[in-house]
Amino acid sequence: MRGLIVGLFAGLLAGAFAYTMGEPHIDAAIAIEEAGAAHTHDHGDAAASSEEEEPLVSRNGQRAGLFLATTLYGVALGGIFAVGFTLLRRKLRTGNDSYAALGLAAAGFIGIVLVPFLKYPPNPPAVGDPETITRRTVTYLLTLVIGLLAVWAGVAASRWAARYGDIARPAGGVAAFLVTIVAAYLILPSINEVPGSFPATLLWQFRFASLGTQATLWLLLGFGYAVAVDRRLSRQKVVAA
Amino acid sequence: MAAPARTLAVPAVSPRLLAVALLSVGLMLMLGYLVAFDQGAVSQSGMYLHELMHDGRHLLGVPCH
Numbered sequence: 001m002r003g004l005i006v007g008l009f010a011g012l013l014a015g016a017f018a019y020t021m022g023e024p025h026i027d028a029a030i031a032i033e034e035a036g037a038a039h040t041h042d043h044g045d046a047a048a049s050s051e052e053e054e055p056l057v058s059r060n061g062q063r064a065g066l067f068l069a070t071t072l073y074g075v076a077l078g079g080i081f082a083v084g085f086t087l088l089r090r091k092l093r094t095g096n097d098s099y100a101a102l103g104l105a106a107a108g109f110i111g112i113v114l115v116p117f118l119k120y121p122p123n124p125p126a127v128g129d130p131e132t133i134t135r136r137t138v139t140y141l142l143t144l145v146i147g148l149l150a151v152w153a154g155v156a157a158s159r160w161a162a163r164y165g166d167i168a169r170p171a172g173g174v175a176a177f178l179v180t181i182v183a184a185y186l187i188l189p190s191i192n193e194v195p196g197s198f199p200a201t202l203l204w205q206f207r208f209a210s211l212g213t214q215a216t217l218w219l220l221l222g223f224g225y226a227v228a229v230d231r232r233l234s235r236q237k238v239v240a241a
Numbered sequence: 242m243a244a245p246a247r248t249l250a251v252p253a254v255s256p257r258l259l260a261v262a263l264l265s266v267g268l269m270l271m272l273g274y275l276v277a278f279d280q281g282a283v284s285q286s287g288m289y290l291h292e293l294m295h296d297g298r299h300l301l302g303v304p305c306h
Contacts, residue, residue: 026296062296069297076272083262083269113302122302125295136304206299213300 006078006224026124026206074217081108081221097233098226105222107151113214115147116140117207119185124206129193139188150180 057065085104092100120140128136154177161172194203 026299057295065294066296066300069294070301072272072294073297073301076269079269079272080266083266087259087262117302120304122299122304125299128304133304140304210300210302214302 006221006228070213070217074221077108077217078221078225081105081225084108085225097229101226101229102222105218105225107155108148109215109218109222111147111149111151112144113211113218115150115181116143117211117214118181119143119188120191121207122210123194124203127194127198127203132191132193135189136191139191142188143184146181146184150177150184153177153180 081104085101088104089097089100092103094100094103120136120143154173157176158169158173161168164172
């Protein structure tokens, strides 16, 4: 329950971040798409040109939908996070629930955001071939799974390596993590569908806005959950006293 | 209270807890799917939700067209 509420707020705030940081780039990308008219996909603005059909959702509707999307996504992540926390809590070797929540959020961010981001960076509208969407979706989901596996491998390896000394512990963890993702990156096909004419600056502004949105979401999720756990803890103590 | 606990009393992983956990994860994945990938197959709303949450999906890094 707490996870859901924290996720809700994290999602809302991530939406606010995305709105301020990301929307200008999306608008700019759509402008390029319209100018080029490379392919037709409903981006709302289509209404601007008279011969095209009425868009299903207006651009303003899509801007509001942005909040809906990030909020629902935040709630879903928060719920999964809370379940993961409950199930994994005994295996996290820290005596402090708040640290455990932060650690879990960091692991989730690395596995679910950073690893896919580095292999398949997100693209703004107007980039990407509709023909390959299935393949790109599957490979994207694969990188999610691989990211989580890599984090798990890193943690497992660092625990195993701990017996060889203080340096071996982080070194073993990082090595296992890197080996996993490098192998995965090499095996998975690389996809580059950015048209040569698409401005690189805009592309990367969009990508960093996307990364920032997700970082906001996970950061707030981690800290929010840590605070929620802490407050519940102190309430329990009052009852116990 | 023995030691000043810094952790909540985490319930042991019982079959009941596991069932609840799996159920809620399933629900959440459904919700995530709705945001990220659905194009009307599940929501029965045609492309409406898909288009509505379009910008969010792009910014959350999910591949799209």
